[in-house]
Amino acid sequence: MTPHFVIAGGGVAGLTTALALHAVGFERVTVVEAARELRPAGAGLNLMPGAVRELDALGLLAALESGAALRTRELRYYHRSGALISREPRGLGAGYRWPQLSVHRAHLQQVLADAVRDRLGPAAVVPGVRVAGVELPGGGRPRLRLVHRDGGRRGRASMEPDVLIGADGIRSAVRAALHPGETGPVWNGMLVWRGVSRLPAAAIGSFMLIAGDDRQKAVVYPMTRPPRPGGQVLVNWALARPAEGAPEERLLGDWRRDVPVETFLHHFEGWEFDGVSIPRVLRAADTAQEYPMVDRDPLDRWSHGRTTLVGDAAHAMYPIGSNGASQSVVDARALAHALACHPDPAEALRAYEAERRPVTTALQQANRRLGPEVVIDLAHRRAPHGFTDVHQVIPAEELAAIAGRYAASGAFDPATVNQGSPYGPPCLPARAPRAVAGPVTFA
Known part of the structure; x- marks a missing residue:
């Protein structure tokens, strides 16, 4: 059977x-x-x-x-001052046979x-x-x-x-x-806010950005192409900073709590990175979800x-x-x-x-x-007020090593x-005659 x-x-x-x-x-x-x-x-x-x-x-x-869905072509890391830490090609541009997708x-x-x-x-x-x-x-x-x-x-x-x-x-x-x-779930003391906005394509750029310092960070990227020249795109954003108090235990792992954007927007006023204004992105959102940043012990x-x-x-x-x-x-x-x-x-x-x-x-x-986001913390600790040349703060070899170690850790x-999926033949069995599971019957 x-x-x-x-x-x-x-x-x-x-x-x-x-x-x-x-x-x-x-x-x-x-x-x-x-x-x-x-x-x-x-x-x-x-x-x-x-x-x-x-x-x-x-x-x-x-x-x-x-x-x-949108093919992610570039990732940029910024210090909160607006200084560029690094820019990396992603997906096909980084030599992969498959794209990276923002969706x-x-x-x-x-x-x-x-x-x-x-x-x-x-x-x-x-x-x-x-x-x-x-x-x-x-x-x-x-x-x-x-x-x-x-x-x-x-x-x-x-x-x-x-x-x-x-x-x-x-x-x-x-x-x-x-x-x-x-x-x-194990909480690390951080709160996360995330949401989706609609903005003109020219206001968001074509790259994924991760920016901040050793205390708070922002992640922003487009997820769609404009339906027509000058049209709007769907933008994903996520923000993190330390919480001002401990959340209730029942909220750990629950990301469905809606909060007004105004409750946290002031922490990110003035943040702008190569023309992408974080406050503008946030003001274009209808709502946001707030949740403690948690994981589980391995x-x-x-x-x-x-x-x-x-x-x-x-x-x-x-x-x-x-x-x-x-x-x-x-x-x-x-x-x-x-x-x-x-x-x-x-x-x-x-x-x-x-x-x-x-x-x-x-x-x-x-x-x-x-x-890989540790580069933001390193840049802030070594040059808290910003910089003009990141390689005077973090040598190119150190930046490359951080990204390489993370990619290697997850294979x-x-x-x-590019070796292709290891999960195809030769172990695929002969397909048996169709026998679907019966319905679940409740008393």
């Missing part, structure tokens, strides 16, 4: 995992999502070339680029959700269902307790899939079952028998280096490939974890050290990425 996979979580990690499983021949896949509707939300994100390579292998690149999370999630429904059927995604409990019998199939919410009525169900995949985010219920004594184990984790559930990291969604995509492909190559699911999950956990642990730790340097 063909195995049945249940994925807890219908975000980027969960939906990509469903598509990756389908691509290697598995048809019985059910995605359960706590939200009543699979409604795209959030702001923008960057997909690194290694992740774009995997989405291309899944046949999704054309759909991504046909809508709200609205809503667009990415919609492309993924449409593909899941088209390839696996409309019943493959079950909204309004959350995991209420997981039992992990030694060597056997996991047992899930599910709660369904539909217009205030409650229903309960249980399932025993062949494999359970926790893709349910930073406060993962599946992770909690695997590690019942673990503490929650785990020494992701899997237990036939249960494992992907994405933020496995390795939530600080939003540095454009790696959150990117690593989730690679997780999905690596997991599906391991399951195709190993008939024993438990053995497959061990192989997947052995490959992916060291890489993402290194990135979590690198991001706690600020990853997303051009030489590695």
Whole structure:
């Protein structure tokens, strides 16, 4: 009998995992999502070339680029004084075979959700269902307790899939079952504000910028092309600075709290970088989301028998280096490939974890050290009032070494990425006759 996979979580990690499983021949896949509707939300994100390579292998690149996505061609780091620290080509311009993409999370999630429904059927995604409990019998199939919410009525169900995949985010219920004594998200004392604005293309430039000092930073980049000359583009922005007080514990990991832009705009007055005015970007936004900057401590184990984790559930990291969604995509492909190559699911999950956990642990730790953004802190410490020649502050060799170390830590340097996806044949099984998962039935 063909195995049945249940994925807890219908975000980027969960939906990509469903598509990756389908691509290697598995048809019985059910995605359960706590939200009543699979409604795209959030702001923008960057997909690194290694992740774009995997989405291309899944046949999704054309759909991504046909809508709200833009090829990121250049990244610039600035000191808060306006002085340029470095400028780096990205994607194809940096020698990759695949582009780097700036994209609205809503667009990415919609492309993924449409593909899941088209390839696996409309019943493959079950909204309004959350995991209420997981039992992990030694060597056997996991047992899930599910709660369904539909217009205030409650229903309960249980399932025993062949494999359970926790893709349910930073406060993962599946992770909690695997590690019942673990503490929650870890806060670094910073607040983050993020949002989306619409501005004339001439006001935002064609590059991604990261600017600031050793205390606060701004990230701004366009995500779309203007529909016509002189038209507006969609702009993603994210800001960070130390919090003035500790947030409630329940807010750690919750990025959905709307706040007026005016509550933090004054911290960034006067910030302008090669014609891009941060206050102008902020004033063009309707609203903003505020959340504490958190991650999770790296785990020494992701899997237990036939249960494992992907994405933020496995390795939530600080939003540095454009790696959150990117690593989730690679997780999905690596997991599906391991399951195709190993008939024993438990053995497959061990192989997947052995490959992916060291890489993402290194990135979590690198991001706690600020990853490539450490150049901003170095520049400010060495020249707090600004400079005219960055190489008198940070030698070119030191700048190159910082960027190179970070790329190597995640195996997303051009030489590695350009070898092509390691998750294709020869382990793809013969495609079995179509057998979709049955509906989830609630009492």
